[in-house]
Structures are given as C-alpha cells and as structure tokens.
Amino acid sequence: MTPEEKAAFLRRRRSRNLAMLAALGALVALFYVITIAKMAHPA
Amino acid sequence: MVETVKGGAAPLHYSADPSEVRDWLQLLKPRVMSLVVFTGLVGLVVAPGHLHPVLAATAIFCIALGAGAAGAINMWYDRDIDAVMRRTQGRPIPSGKIEAHAALSYGVVLSILSVLIMSLATNWVAGAALAGSIGFYVFVYTMWLKRRTPQNIVIGGAAGAFPPIIGWAAVTGSITLEPLVLFAIIFIWTPPHFWALSLWAHADYEKAGVPMLPVVSGARETRRQILVYTLLLAPLGLAPWALGFAGPAYAVVAGLLGLGFLYYAITVWRDPQDAAGRSLTNDAPARRTFRFSLLYLALLFAALALEHLVLR
DSSP states (O other): OOHHHHHHHHHHHHHHHHHHHHHHHHHHHHHHHHHHHHHHSOO | OEEEOTTTOSEEEOOOOOOOHHHHHHTTOHHHHHHHHHHHHHHHHHSSSOOOHHHHHHHHHHHHHHHHHHHHHHHHHTHHHHHHOGGGTTSTTTTTSSOHHHHHHHHHHHHHHHHHHHHHHTOHHHHHHHHHHHHIIIIIIIIIITTTOTTHHHHHHHHHHOHHHHHHHHHHSSOOHHHHHHHHHHHHHHHHHHHHHHHHHHHHHHHHTOOOHHHHTHHHHHHHHHHHHHHHHHHHTTHHHHTTSSOHHHHHHHHHHHHHHHHHHHHHHTOOBOTTOOBSSTTHHHHHHHHHHHHHHHHHHHHHHHHHHHHO
8 A cells, every 4th residue: 555545545534434423422412301301291 | 556654654545535525425416405405495385284393303413314314325226326317427426536336335324313303303204204315316216117117207296295294293293194295296206397398408417328208208208298297287286276275365376386387398399390200499497497397396395384374
C-alpha cells in the first residue's frame, strides 16, 4: 500500500466511523424523543 | 497489508475496504424512497385520528428505512444481473465497493430495526404491515417472481403499494377499506409505469435474462397491456371520492389525471411501429407516458392530502 493509498484508506475509514457515530447518536436521540412523546400521549 | 505500530506492539491491519459513506447510502436506493415516503405520508395524513408529530415523523422514517433496507437486500440478491445491466453496473456491489455479505447484513439489520422502531413508536399493526412489505419485496418479488415471470411487476408492484396502509395503520392501529383502496391505486398504477420504462430499456433486461413483458411478449403486447391497465386505473383513481373519504376537489383532479394518463397510454398504443412492433419514434410516447405516470401518482396523492388538510 502506497502512502497515498494508505491516506485514502484512513480518510474513508474515518468518514465511515463518523457516519456510524452519527447514526448511533441519532438512534439514541430517537429513542429518547419517542419515549417522551409516548409518555406525553399514552395510548 | 499489515504494518507494525511504532514500538513494535500489535500489528496494524489495513483492509482493502474501498467503500465510502455514499456507497452505503446508495444501497438504500434513495430515489425509490421518495415515492414510498410520500405515499406513506399521505396515508398517515388522511387517516382519522391523531398521532403525536414526533411519532408520525418516526413512522415516516421507519417506512423510508424499511424500504431502503429491502432495497439493500434486493441489491445483494440481484448482484449477478446488476453486473450485466448498464443501468445498474455502477451499484456498490457490482462495482466492488461493498462486499455482498456486508450488504446483506446491512439490509437485514436495518429491516429488523425499522420494524422494531415502528412497532414501539406506533403500534404492532403498522410494524407488521412494514414487515410484510419488506418480506413481500424481498421474498415474493426479488427472489420468486422477478426472474420467473413477465407478471413480476404486476404482482411485485404490491410491495411498493404498502406505504399508505402502513401510514394509515400507524395512526389508527387497523387496516380498513380506505387504505386498501390507496393500495389498489398504486398496485394498478405500477404495471403501466414500469412497462412504459421497459419499452425502451428492455435490451438491458434481455441481456440480464429478466423476463420483462417486452422481452417475453414483445413491444406490441406491452403497449396493449399499458392501455388495459390505464383503463382500469382511470376509474379506480375516483374510488376514494366514490367511497366518501375524498371530496369533489379530489374527484376533479383524479378525473383529469385519469383522462391525461389515458391520453398518454393511447399515444403509446398508437406509436408508429415496424412489423416486429419496434417503435419508429425511439419510443417517444412511452418516455412521455413514463414521466406523466410519476406526475400522476404524485398529484393524485397530493390532491388527496391537500383536500383533507385544507377543506376538511
């Protein structure tokens, strides 16, 4: 792997990891707001 | 490739994974998602009752996520034919950016997640309807019908017709006649919509061995079938008004759109063609009909939702 390929690989991995972090964070936030909404208007 | 971390500790592995975030998003077929989200939203808007806005937004998100997950599983299963069709060669799996097994895992995990969140946020009927739509698209359309019968689009179209049912069920917790009518409209709309496209894209399907109607029965029969289904669709579009859950404004829009679709279907049917049924106009009427079909469904459902929000 050349230095350029290695840099490109590290950049791709970093962006994938950040996307995964954002998705997990969004999931936590979603479960939180679902819970609040269900508590406000119980079925 | 393996390198050693400074100091001679554990080796650092560099996999050759060339995927970018946009490749994973492409697996979810975002362009298909827009229509699914829109029709699901209309089902949710016209349903009687109230759903907390957060839960309504969650329901729409789950419909989109479920549709995307089913798309990812479809890309996993169809990777062999995607590789030979020009339109799909650049997809993440055939282009080597994402491995097939990773795409399958991604699709399955997102499918389960979408159904669970839908069930928790709204109700189990909506969750079951979402699971049914994913299962129908993956098992009935993709794995069973698509490669076996020219009726693949007719029956498989049901998968794309589920969203209004899911949206309705999210609000009411039940599935009644009204969402089934909306289901029927999309179900009958799908064949002329896709067959118009397949009239000029059939060479790709032929190369991939997918038995689309123009490949199996020829272009002439396909044009006739487009007209037959449009003749069914035009009056069916008026059914929400006839059954009393849409008003006269919707009826006017649906009537005009139905006549418009019928006009375009007739131009396809009368398209100048050679003895083998090949178009002499480069399928210009079919291209126009395909574009109008998209407009038809968007305006029909928009009219239903707007009338409900503004006039009722």
